[in-house]
Structure formats: structure tokens, C-alpha cells
Amino acid sequence: MVSIIICYASFSGNTKEVAELIAQTLADLGHDAVLHRINRNTPPPDLTPYDMIMMGTFTWGKGVTPAIMKNFVADVGYKPEKIAVFGTGDTQFGGDDLFCRAVDRLAVFYESPYTVLKIEQSPRGGQEEKVRKWTKEVLQIDELINESKSAGTSKSE
Numbered sequence: 001m002v003s004i005i006i007c008y009a010s011f012s013g014n015t016k017e018v019a020e021l022i023a024q025t026l027a028d029l030g031h032d033a034v035l036h037r038i039n040r041n042t043p044p045p046d047l048t049p050y051d052m053i054m055m056g057t058f059t060w061g062k063g064v065t066p067a068i069m070k071n072f073v074a075d076v077g078y079k080p081e082k083i084a085v086f087g088t089g090d091t092q093f094g095g096d097d098l099f100c101r102a103v104d105r106l107a108v109f110y111e112s113p114y115t116v117l118k119i120e121q122s123p124r125g126g127q128e129e130k131v132r133k134w135t136k137e138v139l140q141i142d143e144l145i146n147e148s149k150s151a152g153t154s155k156s157e
């Protein structure tokens with residue numbers, strides 16, 4: 001069982017829907033998932049007890065990371081090792097180039113070893129499977145990372 005916290009920023013609810021679907025998928029697979037909606041007035045939760053952190057964001061302006069997300073990242077104050085990034089956007093705001101740009105920026109910032117998930121607006125009506133598939137993929141990548149780490153440890157022993 002993997003213990004995961006899903007921290008997400010959502011203005012109009014699309015990223016919240018994705019976060020909730022990820023949490024449901026993780027629970028269905030027998031994992032322990034905690035949801036945290038990022039809020040301007042609440043300090044970030046302690047991220048250290050979790051095996052993995054999932055971070056979700058929407059994109060603002062012209063490919064900009066929203067201030068609420070930037071502040072959260074600053075408040076966390078360090079770069080946890082295992083962060084998987086997802087988010088929602090809308091290709092009407094600048095096409096493929098700017099689509100979910102904040103997701104790419106966060107993944108680069110945290111040097112995320114996982115693939116990113118980008119959803120066009122709400123996941124409802126056809127993109128649910130994409131969310132479930134990504135969640136499973138992240139868990140598989142995580143297993144590989146853990147395996148290669150323990151192989152490295154036993155070699156040096």
C-alpha cells in the first residue's frame with residue numbers, strides 16, 4: 001500500500017474533479033489517498049509522512065502558473081523527491097503551446113520522474129479513463145524507482 005497526498009489548486013472545479021477521480025482510483029487499488037485543496041489562508045500540510053505527493057494545478061494568463069500554486073510551492077519551501085504532476089487547461093487559450101503549461105513548469109521545477117497528466121477542462125464525458133490510466137502508470141513508475149533503488153542499495157552492501 002502506498003500512502004499518497006494529492007494537493008491541488010482549483011478555481012472553477014475542473015482540477016478538483018481530476019483530483020477526486022485520482023483519489024478514487026487509488027482507493028479502488030487499495031492505496032491510502034488524502035486530498036488537500038490548496039487554500040490561500042491555510043499553511044501547507046506536512047508532506048513528510050507520505051510515500052508520494054501528487055500536485056494538481058490549472059493554468060492561468062498565457063501559460064502562467066496561478067499565484068495560489070506559486071505561493072504553495074514557496075510555502076512548502078523544499079523539493080520533495082517524489083512529486084507527480086497533473087492539471088487541467090483549455091486549448092482555446094493559446095493552443096497546444098500554452099495548454100497546461102503550469103503542469104509542465106511544476107514537473108520541471110520538481111524534476112518529477114513521472115509522466116504528467118493534462119486534462120482539457122473537466123474530466124467528465126470521456127477523459128475519466130485517461131485519469132485512471134495515468135494514476136496506474138504513476139504507481140508502476142514508482143514501483144520501478146523503488147526496485148532500482150533497492151537494487152542499488154543491495155549492490156553497495
Ligand SMILES: Cc1cc2nc3c(=O)[nH]c(=O)nc-3n(C[C@H](O)[C@H](O)[C@H](O)COP(=O)(O)O)c2cc1C
Pocket residue numbers: 009010011012013014015016058059060061062063064088089090091093094098099100101120121122
Ligand atoms: C483568464 C484565463 C486564462 C487561461 N489561460 C490558460 C492557458 O494559458 N493555458 C491553458 O491550458 N488553460 C488556460 N485557461 C483555462 C483553465 O486553466 C481551465 O479552465 C482549467 O480547467 C481551470 O481549472 P479549475 O476549474 O480547476 O479552476 C485559462 C482560463 C482563464 C479564465
